[in-house]
Structures are given as structure tokens and as C-alpha cells.
Amino acid sequence: MTNDEPLRPGAQPRIGDLLRSAAARAVPVVGGIGDASLGAPTPCAAYDVRALLNHLYGVVVHFQALAAKQSAELSTTTDWLADADWRDRFETETGKLVKAWSAPGAEEGTTGGMGLPARTVGTMVLLDLTVHAWDLARATGRDFTPDPVVVDGLVGEVEAMAPMARKAGVFEEAVALPGDATPFERLLATTGRDPYAPLV
Structure with missing residues (x-):
């Protein structure tokens, strides 16, 4: 699979493959x-382009x-x-990320300071790479249009983590959207983003 080759619907894709498509x-x-x-x-709202x-x-x-x-100090502030x-x-660095999550065993067991399932942690970085893009x-x-298979791979996990993410202040309250909203627009809305709102 090349970096820009779309993922195929079907069996649950591995995090490394989803990240490869998201990175592309x-x-x-x-x-x-x-x-x-x-x-x-x-x-x-808390970030300008440089900060984001x-x-x-x-x-x-x-x-x-x-x-x-391995452990990671996520609170460290660096001017990359x-x-x-x-x-x-x-x-x-995104290439290294894809390689790391494509390694055997990367999405098995638990990882991170909270001891979360590794696939959930992988989904977190997949979400950031997709939504922040x-x-x-x-x-x-x-x-910006993400790979639909990446969106499909995020929807269930994001809905499951949304209550915890809102409690932690990572997500805002979900935004109500019209019935013809796309799956990606609904994903954005779950994180508290309004895909139709103008920037101020």
C-alpha cells in the first residue's frame, strides 16, 4: 500500500494503515x-495556527x-x-509515527499513563492527525477531505471516548447538524466543532 492509496472498506483496518492514509x-x-x-x-479557539x-x-x-x-511526556511544551x-x-515525523504503529504488537495490550487499550491510544493520534488537519x-x-475509511475507523471510538474527553475538556459539547451532514461533519460535531461556522 502506497502512502496515498485509499484504504479498502471491509475488515477492521490496522491503526498503522489508517495513520498512513491520514498522514498522506x-x-x-x-x-x-x-x-x-x-x-x-x-x-x-485556544490556538492560532502556530500553536495548533x-x-x-x-x-x-x-x-x-x-x-x-514507552512513556511520553505529553505536557512538554516545545516550539517545533x-x-x-x-x-x-x-x-x-509522521512517517515515524506510521512505522511505530505498524510494528507488530503496537495496537495490542495497554499503553499510556492511563493504561488505556493500545488501539484506543492509536485512535487518539489518528483523530488528532485527521481533525487538526x-x-x-x-x-x-x-x-480538506479525509479518507472515508479513516472516518469510519474513528466514528465508534470517538463516540465511546466523547464523554471522557468532554469531562477532561478535550472535546466541547456536541454540535447539532442537519440531517444531510456528511459522516466527517458528524465526526467533527462530536468533538464540538461546527463545520459550517465561520472563523472569527
């Missing part, structure tokens, strides 16, 4: 962000360790954009 959609979004856009607002990029960068890097059942080649490095595309005036 996210990397061009990040690579296309110009310096002039770094201060722009995003659908995540730093958050996503940290997730991509630290979740490599979690795939290997300090290096001039941060766009190329993001592609490199949309956030960044929206913030910089571009369209």
Missing part, C-alpha cells in the same frame, strides 16, 4: 502553510513512544517550528 492527507496541509498564516485563528501546529507536532512525536509501550525545515520534518486547512482557507 495531513502532510500536504502542513507543508502548504505559509509563515504569514501562522497567526491566523483556527476552529480551536506545535500541538499537533508534539502529538505526532510523543505518540511514537506510546506505540512502543523553531527550525526552518519544520515542514519537511513534520513529514518525517481539517482545523489547519480551514484556518488557511483550504478544503
Whole structure:
């Protein structure tokens, strides 16, 4: 499977394969962000583009360790954009993330400080890579369409983790959408994002 080959519906895909497809959609979004856009607002009210990029960068890097059942200091603040080649490095780090979650046993057992099922932890980084790519595309005036199989792979897990995520302040309250909303728009709404709302 190449980096941009769509996943096939059917049996439950492995996290590594889902991440490979998600990375193929996210990397061009990040690579296309110009310096002039770094201060722009995003659908995540607490983050401008630069802050959201730093958050996503940290997730991509630290979740490599979690795939290997190692500890990761997720609260560490790093300016990943300090290096001039941060766009190329993001592609490199997402490649490492895919490799880490594609390793034998990566999605088995438990991992992370909360002792969560490894597949749930893998789903968390898959969600961040997918939803934050949309956030960044929206913030910089571009369209973003994830692989439908990635969306399918996220829906059940995200609905299950939503109450815990809202309690932790990671998700906002779900947004009501019209009946013709797409599965991805409904996924965004579950996280508290309104896919139709203008940025302010």
C-alpha cells in the first residue's frame, strides 16, 4: 500500500494503515502553510495556527513512544517550528509515527499513563492527525477531505471516548447538524466543532 492509496472498506483496518492514509492527507496541509498564516485563528479557539501546529507536532512525536509501550511526556511544551525545515520534518515525523504503529504488537495490550487499550491510544493520534488537519486547512482557507475509511475507523471510538474527553475538556459539547451532514461533519460535531461556522 502506497502512502496515498485509499484504504479498502471491509475488515477492521490496522491503526498503522489508517495513520498512513491520514498522514498522506495531513502532510500536504502542513507543508502548504505559509509563515504569514501562522497567526491566523483556527476552529480551536485556544490556538492560532502556530500553536495548533506545535500541538499537533508534539502529538505526532510523543505518540511514537506510546506505540512502543514507552512513556511520553505529553505536557512538554516545545516550539517545533523553531527550525526552518519544520515542514519537511513534520513529514518525517509522521512517517515515524506510521512505522511505530505498524510494528507488530503496537495496537495490542495497554499503553499510556492511563493504561488505556493500545488501539484506543492509536485512535487518539489518528483523530488528532485527521481533525487538526481539517482545523489547519480551514484556518488557511483550504478544503480538506479525509479518507472515508479513516472516518469510519474513528466514528465508534470517538463516540465511546466523547464523554471522557468532554469531562477532561478535550472535546466541547456536541454540535447539532442537519440531517444531510456528511459522516466527517458528524465526526467533527462530536468533538464540538461546527463545520459550517465561520472563523472569527
